Amino acid sequence: MxxxxxxxxxxxxxxxxxxxxxxxxxxxxxxxxxxxxxxxxxxxxxxxxxxxxxxxxxxxxxxxxxxxxxTNQNRELPIQVTVASGLPKGDKLELIIQKGTELGANSFVPFQAARSITKLDQKKSHKKRARWEKIAKEAAEQSYRNVVPVVHPVFTFKELIQMTSEFDKCVVAYEESSKEGEQSRFSSLLQEMKSGQTLLLVFGPEGGLAEKEIEELETIGAVICGLGPRILRTETAPLYALSAISYQTELLRGELLWEQ
Known part of the structure; x- marks a missing residue:
């Protein structure tokens, strides 16, 4: 239908x-x-x-x-996930929005990171956002979502920091954590989260987040973590994280409820 x-x-x-x-x-x-x-x-x-x-x-x-x-059907993730992506090159953000919508993201926040090569002025940003919103709508229809994810305008890093207070939890994917072998923080945080809570996922552009940005995020209580032993591309990391969230909050919890 x-x-x-x-x-x-x-x-x-x-x-x-x-x-x-x-x-x-x-x-x-x-x-x-x-x-x-x-x-x-x-x-x-x-x-x-x-x-x-x-x-x-x-x-x-x-x-x-x-x-x-x-219909009384609900196909949304049990927790509301916002994906914040440091502006990547080319059409990578389009891929993140399209596939991220399919995987259940509630909203997307593109932001100008220190290492973002792409720079958007107000006019270009407005045109880009219109296209991103159309991609989100079409992906939501295709994947049988109940809602169309919100695509925010391009934020500055300062605006992103201010936004973190609106969420129950904030996770920052950091490649140095992966290189150091850190693999448990993300999993532990997901196990603690309850249905209806909100989660902000922050990802850097190509080259990752700068050390100063990581320090600022740590200061406001963000959880800095790795996403497994491999280093993921800027367009792959959000999709990996959303897949892990779906498994933890939908498939695994459903399986546990079934066993009970």
């Missing part, structure tokens, strides 16, 4: 009884998928609920759907 994200909450949909789809999704629904009145689709609300809906009317500007019920 085709899935479309809408700018309404569950309560707003219930109050109206109808759903109006606009923008690029109208073209996709009518011209790409060739859908007709009477067919069912799923509409995803801004607060993460799936509405079972039937297409009533299709025009060039909008698609009107009638609400039939709710």
């Amino acid at each position: 085709q899935r479309y994200f809408i700018d309404l909450t569950k309560e707003e949909v219930k109050a109206r009884g109808t759903i109006v789809i606009t923008g690029e999704d109208v073209h996709h629904l009518s011209n790409v998928m060739r859908m007709k009145a009477g067919q069912e689709i799923l509409c995803l609300t801004t607060d993460g609920f799936e509405a079972i809906s039937t297409i009533d009317t299709i025009t060039k500007e909008e698609v009107i759907c009638l609400l039939h019920g709710w």
